[in-house]
Amino acid sequence: MGQRVVITGGASGIGLTFARRFHARGDRVALCDADASAVAAARAEMPDAIAVQADVTDPAQMDAFLGKVEQDWGGADVVCANAGTGGPAGRIEDLDFDAWRACLDVNLNGAFLTCRWAARVMRGQGAGLILLTSSTSGLYGVPHRSPYVAAKWGLIGLMKTLAMELGPAGVRVNAIAPGAVEGARMDRVVEMEAAASGLSPDDVRQIYVKGSSLRTWVSADDLADMALFLASPAAARVSGQVLAVDGHTESMVP
């Protein structure tokens, strides 16, 4: 296969699972992440990958990372704008504007720089897939998570628009919407939402479980299965879509 795959936020969680799965089947992988020690670990695990410490909100750092990818590979076939952060939890009347801005900055503005570069190289190639990591939080409202929810809805608007702009050039653009993913990040989110809502962490977990038709959380590998499908010829006519991998969730309110 030998696709050239770029992943932001690729040194842990879902992004690292994407990197491992593409790498394991022989694709070339380039990842960036703000966490230097996680980047070093990813580089040690996949020595032939490009692994760079870069913050998706910093144009100079992203220029350096993406410039290296372009220099080494001449382009990219799959670009995953995946980096994200949970942002603050709380009632909107209690939220700090700087915390709101920081959440929008990583989750939404960070995707802009990645997508702009991907659009430039892929339009020239006449082919490619841009895959944004949104969230089921980008499909409905979630009490006490307004900045994160707004950012993840924003990513879907960005995806829909880029699919229309780039489709005529042969470039597909989709978003993946993970439900609650087992792992350290959701453990942190559950603690934060419990503190904001006054519920116990177990009650918060149950809200997520009961909100899904399949009564389940998902794994990062479930998300990677979807990413591999979208990057495959089987998805050659799939663009402009949000693919939820969440056990079918309609609402976060029980």
Ligand code: NAD
């Ligand atoms: P994670 O915290 O395990 O990994 C996110 C990675 O992004 C980390 O390595 C982190 O260092 C990196 N990162 C954060 N800010 C960055 C920045 N400014 N620049 C570069 N890298 C940065 O979280 P995850 O669960 O793997 O999340 C990946 C994506 O999936 C995020 O966009 C997240 O919003 C989305 N998501 C996750 C879940 C879930 O349940 N875990 C659910 C829905 C959506």
